[in-house]
Amino acid sequence: MQWEIVIGLEVHAQLSTQSKIFSGASIAYGAMPNTQACNIDLALPGVLPVLNRGAVERAIKFGLAVDAKINSPSIFARKNYFYPDLPKGYQISQYELPIVEGGSIRIQVGESEKTIRLTRAHLEEDAGKSLHEDFHGMSGIDLNRAGTPLLEIVSEPDLRGSAEAVAYAKTLHALVRWIGICDGNMQEGSFRCDANVSVRPLGIEKFGTRCEIKNLNSFRFLEKAIEFEAERQIDILEEGGTIRQETRLFDANKGETRTMRSKEDANDYRYFPDPDLLPVEIEPDLIAQLKAALPELPQARHERYMSDYDLSVYDASVLTGSREMADYFEATVKQFPAQAKLCANWIMGEISARLNKADIEITACPVAPEKLAALLARIHDGTISGKAAKTVFDSMWQGDLDQNVDAIIETKGLKQISDDSAIEELVDEVLAENAQQVADYRNGKEKAFNSLVGQVMKATKGKANPAQVNAMLKKKLESR
Amino acid sequence: MFNDSLKQLSKRLADRKISSVELTTEFLERIKQLNPQYNAFITVDEEKALAQACSADQKIATGDTHPLTGIPVAQKDIFCAKGWLTTCGSKILSNFVSPYDAGVIERFNAVGAVNIGKTNMDEFAMGSSNETSFYGPVRNPWDVAAVPGGSSGGSACAVAARMAPVATGTDTGGSIRQPAALCGISGIKPTYGTVSRYGMIAFASSLDQGGPMAKSAEDLALMLNVMTGFDARDSTSLQRETEDYTRDLEKPLSGLRIGLPKEYFAEGMSSDVEKAVMQALEEYRKLGAQTLEVSLPNSPLSIPVYYVLAPAEASSNLSRYDGVRYGYRSKSYQDLGDMYRKSRAEGFGAEVKRRILIGTYVLSHGYYDAYYIKAQKVRRLIAQDFKDVFTQCDVIMGPTAPTVAFDLGEKSSDPVQMYLSDIYTSAASLAGLPGMSIPIGFGEKERPVGLHIIGNYFAEARMLNAAHQYQRVTDWHRKMPDL
Secondary structure (H helix, E strand, O other): OOEEEEEEEEEEEEOOOOEOOOOOOEOOOOOOOOOOOOOOOOOOOOOOOOOOHHHHHHHHHHHHHOOOEEOOOEOOEEEEOOOOOOOOOEEEEOOOOOOEEOOEEEEEEOOEEEEEEEEEEEEEEOOOEEEOOOOOOOOEEEOOOOOOEEEEEEEOOOEOOHHHHHHHHHHHHHHHHHOOOOOOOOOOOOEEEEEEEEEEEOOOOOOOOOEEEEEEOOHHHHHHHHHHHHHHHHHHHHOOOOOOOEEEEEEOOOOEEEEEEEHHHOOOOOOEEOOOOOOEOOOHHHHHHHHHHOOOOHHHHHHHHHHHHOOOHHHHHHHOOOHHHHHHHHHHHHHOHHHHHHHHHHHHHHHHHHHHHHOOOHHHOOOOHHHHHHHHHHHHOOOOOHHHHHHHHHHHHHOHHHHOHHHHHHHHOOOOEOOHHHHHHHHHHHHHHOHHHHHHHHOOOHHHHHHHHHHHHHHOOOOEOHHHHHHHHHHHHHHO | OOOOOHHHHHHHHHOOOOOHHHHHHHHHHHHHHHHHHHOOEEEOOHHHHHHHHHHHHHHHHOOOOOOOOOOEEEEEOOEOOOOOEOOOOOHHHOOOEOOOOOHHHHHHHHOOOEEEEEEOOOHHHOOOOOOOOOOOOOOEOOEOOEOOOOOOHHHHHHHHOOOOOEEEEEEOOOOOHHHHHHHOOEEEEOOOOOEOOOOEOOOOOOOOEEEEEEOOHHHHHHHHHHHEOOOOOOOOOOOOOOOOOOOOOOOOOOOOEEEEEHHHHOOOOOHHHHHHHHHHHHHHHHOOOEEEEEOOOOHHHHHHHHHHHHHHHHHHHHHHOOOOOOOOOOOOOOOHHHHHHHHHHHHOOHHHHHHHHHHHHHOOOOOHHHHHHHHHHHHHHHHHHHHHHOOOOOEEEEEOOOOOOOEOOOOOOOHHHHHHHHOOOHHHHHHOOOEEEEEEEEOHHHOEEEEEEEEOOOOHHHHHHHHHHHHHHOOHHHOOOOO
């Protein structure tokens, strides 16, 4: 039987505010345990939450970016359960009337596009951390993270298979960074996914029983966990078994998921509106203001790159993978609008490779977009070959000669010989000295031609324009 | 001197007839003498109190005074005060020394008032007799066999026994008004949102409201001037212009329309209480007020609604007492679950557990709509009743409690009977309206009776005016028990 994998994702994006969602404590990562937990985060008797406006604004920005409904009023609710790193014995979250409802995100899988619907996005506070090592049989609690603002973004079960799930997660990841509401740092837990996975026979409409896999903090784990889980479910069903609805954990070392708790063990969270917080009324003015301040979104740029610059779906996707990358491309292509494809190739190729190797972000790229454009212009006008351009780029990366392209070309003597008569002279010399190859070529040995080109290039120390050499040789060989 | 009004005491302080240190010492001595029998205070800290009195004297010396400067104030042990044991009457907080001041405490500190001690209360303010306190029951100064009411029983007792000139209380369903009535003093619960809840340990957040307890309406007005005001740390705090609650005290009452809800004068009220209330109303008519019958048709539902909503919120508010970060933790336990269970089982008293159970139940999956949502709907109807009635009258009057103070142990085994103590007070709490109680005489066994006054939102000045004018022509509020 053919099976279809159905996935819905819940993503927790940590909002990039200065302070916590309900207190003034800092949310900076990596501080000494419990040094960023104030009276409110510790849930001392008598303390009260006060909503961080910055968190609300970031949630609204997200809602606007995915074309969702912004609920006003929106309600905070208490989710009640006991856990040592949950200081109040309840998490302040949203249940009915989340701040963002509906909306959608377009994803790219290979060359095809798909729209994934969002159910909702709601604000909530993060819990602290339990530390189980180094406490002589006891557990330690670090409440620095308690109260960190999160936006939980819930998708509809519109994803089919791990590739779509990963594409969706990556698109969402790029989007929250693009609009500046989340730093997207997955190692630090700023962006984590829970995946709801089920399978059903292809063509059947009814959803299968789902399992939720918790806390997937990399795209690779997300992919692996879904693949393992789908296979596990298919195996059970094919052997005539049934799936138990449960929450599962992904073991990254073993590459498998295992039961965390079954539905029967699930808490009754006893949600109810938090009486300490008033319903959040959002003035239309604020929405208008945030909307106006929103940058051009990745989807819009993607479309513009394809229509204005004639780039492929793939190129447009890569270039809009992050706002910084897109901005870099934009700044480069502005200097050199006629050669968008050349700009794109260089940014996606040479620049990306260099950045990766140096492990730096594009914002820290030592070669500014104008400099890159200047270099590309010299390739385009035939002053240097593509190969020589890489040498020039190396120098620019090092910061040689004030990154002056022409000065570098001059100093390194990389200028192509484009003068027809100069090339003709060399070609004639090579043909005269290599009678054997000329004969071979004329007898149908194509390989001989390449050897002749090589000889000419060698004679020019690689500075001849290869296309020109090719044409010239061909002309001479055929005319005799 | 112990019977002096706040005005008299602050004049004596300003005139240097007495220093705050002397005044504080007098009250501390009286506490030392009386508290062993009445148990009104959980914590008294002479050193801290005298240090505050000393700085108050310095403040007075520079002429920087306020009516409350140098005045000893008894603080209900529900208000967090920095460096003070703050127990909320519970074993689970019996070792909790607050590292911070509540908004209310800050306000008293700012004017140089003296914290004379932390008063006893029903555990987490859950109770109407002060019998649920981990620190033992408080006795009624008028009769040691009687309860002082609750939950602010310690504060009511402290003022009634003149162990403090004024005190703070909190009221969730009647916890200021009912003990004020039972102890023969005055007390007001202002409009919800006027007194900061920051640092006031939560019982039921949507109902809890701090307020003063004192001998007279005039003293209450001076206390409200200190206690009220916006606090950005409490999201339910209201941003309003500063009010002087004494401004209308001297206004004549002619034309005042007093609504008498027929539901409050129906069965349930004992005859001695009824007699005192009728006499008080007669006094009001003599003062030029007119009385008219009104109806609050949904008010009989206020107790059931209250006992769904308050426990629901409480069950969640009290989850933080888990023995993990502070407070009581069981001495021996097997694992995490066992630690929670034992710490909470040993740390909370029976009434608190009962309400946690009720609250957990009404919020549970499958019951939430039938109880919590339904109760919220009825709560709105109850508030609407008041809205309608306040188109016909300026204030509502009736008995504060159905009976005079009952005996210790009399109702402690019957929670429903105990809950009915708040039958007249809980509706105003549900509606968020201001309510107050003033002494109007004595009933059975010479125990005090209180008159309940409910006003419209922010009508405190009008209510205090009505109470003050009554107190100008009567002296019930000046009566003190013979101790």
